[in-house]
Amino acid sequence: MAPDITVYTVPGCADCEAVKRLLKGKGAAFTEKNVREDPAALAEMQARAGVRIAPVTVIGEQVFSGYFDDQRPGLLAALEAAQ
Numbered sequence: 795m796a797p798d799i800t801v802y803t804v805p806g807c808a809d810c811e812a813v814k815r816l817l818k819g820k821g822a823a824f825t826e827k828n829v830r831e832d833p834a835a836l837a838e839m840q841a842r843a844g845v846r847i848a849p850v851t852v853i854g855e856q857v858f859s860g861y862f863d864d865q866r867p868g869l870l871a872a873l874e875a876a877q
Contacts, residue, residue: 797854799824
């Protein structure tokens with residue numbers, strides 16, 4: 795069974811869009827949470843990742859944060875392991 799995937803984003807974020815493109819390209823279903831418009835999502839992101847800056851990607855129990863280029867290797871490995 796595929797792990798739950800959540801992407802915490804803010805509008806106009808190029809790295810957020812890149813994470814979503816990668817996941818869509820791999821056929822991975824995910825839930826997007828806009829932390830700018832949803833204070834509960836911001837609190838959830840901070841609790842899970844310990845950061846205040848999007849994007850944050852959660853795949854199962856794994857948490858990835860930072861620029862897309864920093865997240866990409868981990869995201870690909872996590873998606874590969876989930877198949």
